[in-house]
Each structure stands twice: as structure tokens, then as C-alpha cells.
């Protein structure tokens with residue numbers, strides 16, 4: 001596990017591609033992220049085509065599917081619409097696995113108190129968001145990212161926009177990661 005830069009977001013409704021750090025900045029630790037079910041590795045993006053560490057993660061977790069996504073207007077159909085969809089808060093029925101090969105961008109996730117945490121992904125960062133976690137994505141001001149997408153079996157990219165409290169993946173997520181330590185499962 002390597003250190004990812006992450007922080008609690010302000011709620012200023014201007015350009016989402018700006019960092020949106022609080023003043024003073026309130027950073028979020030790797031332990032806090034792992035308590036939300038978020039995993040990450042730091043790899044060497046220059047050797048992604050022949051990387052034993054990446055191969056091992058893929059083998060251990062069954063990620064047999066892989067493709068590359070170059071997020072720039074020339075290479076992506078419906079670029080504007082796709083970015084808009086990425087930035088709409090949603091969940092998936094499966095993990096979201098992304099490995100940043102070039103450029104950078106922001107994954108925003110919700111914590112147990114429903115606060116937004118912004119995770120800054122750069123070249124070499126592999127991140128796994130658990131199924132059922134509310135999240136969204138935006139480019140940063142560099143305006144470019146190249147991502148590897150991984151999946152178990154045939155990929156399903158379906159996004160279920162919030163609210164999804166009854167979705168099985170959401171329910172499972174809440175059972176596995178939604179409880180705050182010290183919070184009783186049921187109040188009597």
C-alpha cells in the first residue's frame with residue numbers, strides 16, 4: 001500500500017476540476033480509505049505491459065479483463081456526456097478498478113458520514129473502489145488521464161445513480177463498510 005493524496009472537500013459550487021481542499025487542508029489517511037473499503041497500490045506505469053506486480057494483483061483478484069481508456073475529446077465518443085456521467089454520483093454492482101498510466105484525475109468517494117473525500121490519482125496509482133460505494137470522477141486542471149480498466153469476467157460498466165439504498169451492492173457495502181466503529185448494529 002502506498003500513500004495516496006486524499007482530502008475532505010469543500011462544498012464551493014465552482015469548477016469541479018479545481019482541487020476543492022478545505023482551508024486549512026484536511027487530509028485523509030490511507031487507513032481511513034481502507035476502512036471505507038478502498039484499496040490502492042503504487043506501480044511503475046512505464047512497464048505496465050510487462051509488470052509482475054500488476055500480473056500478481058490481476059491473478060490474485062481474478063481480473064482477467066483489461067482495456068485502456070484515453071480520456072481526451074479526440075479519442076472518446078460523446079466525450080462531454082461521458083465526463084458528465086462520470087461526475088454524477090453513482091454506484092456499481094461490482095468493484096471499480098482503475099490504474100492511472102498517464103495524467104491525473106480525481107475520484108471522489110463518500111465516507112460513513114456522507115462527506116466527500118477527494119482522491120488524487122496520478123501515473124502509477126492503481127485504485128479499487130468496492131462495489132456499492134457512492135463515488136464520482138473528474139479530470140483535474142491538467143485535463144488528461146490515461147487509465148487501465150480491469151474487471152472480473154465480461155465487464156459491466158452500468159452506473160446506478162444515487163439514491164440506491166435498496167440496491168443489493170449498496171446493502172452489502174453498508175453491511176461490510178457502512179458501520180462506524182462503536183456504533184451498535186441496531187438501536188434498542
Ligand SMILES: CSCCC(=O)C(=O)O
Nearest residue numbers: 086096098135136137159
Ligand atoms: C473514467 S473512470 C471513472 C469514472 C467512473 O466512475 C466510472 O467509469 O464508473
Ligand SMILES: [Fe+2]
Nearest residue numbers: 090092096159
Ligand atoms: Fe463509477
